[in-house]
Amino acid sequence: MTQVRNLEEKTIASETIFEGRVVRLQIDRVELPDGGTSTREIVKHPGAVSVLAVTEENKLVMVRQFRKPLEKTILEIPAGKLEAGENPADCAMRELEEETGYRAEKIEHVVSFYTSPGFADEYLHIYRANGLSKGEARLDQDEFVELVELTLDECLERIAAGEICDAKTVAAVYLWQNQVLRGRSV
Structure with a gap:
């Protein structure tokens, strides 16, 4: 029988070094499983x-926008940050309409995951929108996006070309492809 090793790190001290509108950066001093110590840089989100x-035309609703950390414009599925105490499904409905103008009759949870657990605690939820109807986008004052609709094949081509390059969108495209291959609607 294999013995399970304790891999947990105990926080000795934590210092917030930056607090912004979207993230907080902290440095934690930790005790390692072997008794040694180290520091961890952590982004709280x-x-x-x-x-x-x-x-209905079997096209993925996306937005094209400039992402400053990457210094380039990329294609993404609609997304946004949760407000304090906000239900993720409500946030998904809000973000879809704000960024694209589309409304959904129904929204369904698909999967949730940590985006970068090596340094951040961001937990992202992917929802599937059903029963779409077109309306008017209501972008935030500092948000500039272009609505784009692509077929599955076009999305796969854009992944290969590096134009679709963020984890949530790549995951969503492959989830969609898996549903198509299994003969199920998205």
């Missing part, structure tokens, strides 16, 4: 949602 929305 309130969590986020993203929306896999496929139109």
Whole structure:
């Protein structure tokens, strides 16, 4: 029988070194499993949602926007940060409409995951939107996006070309592809 080793790190001290609108950065001093000590740089994030929305024409609803950390414009599925105490499904409905103008009759949870557990605690939820109807986008004052609708094949081509390159969107496209291959609607 294999003995399970304790891999947990005990926090000795924690210092917040930056607190912004979206993230907080902290440095934790930890005791390692072998008794030694080290530091961990941790990004605290309130969590986020993203929306896999496929139109009746079988096109994925996306936005093209400039991402400053990458210094380039990329294609993404609609997404946004959770507000304090906000239900993720409500946030998904809100973000879909704000960014794209589309409304969904129904929203369904698909999967949730940590985006970068090596340094951040962001937990992202992907929802599938069903029963889409077109309306008007209501972007935030500092938000500039272009609505884009692509077929599955076009999405796969954009992944290969590096234009779709963020984890949530790549995951959503492959979830959609898996559903298509299994003969199920998204």
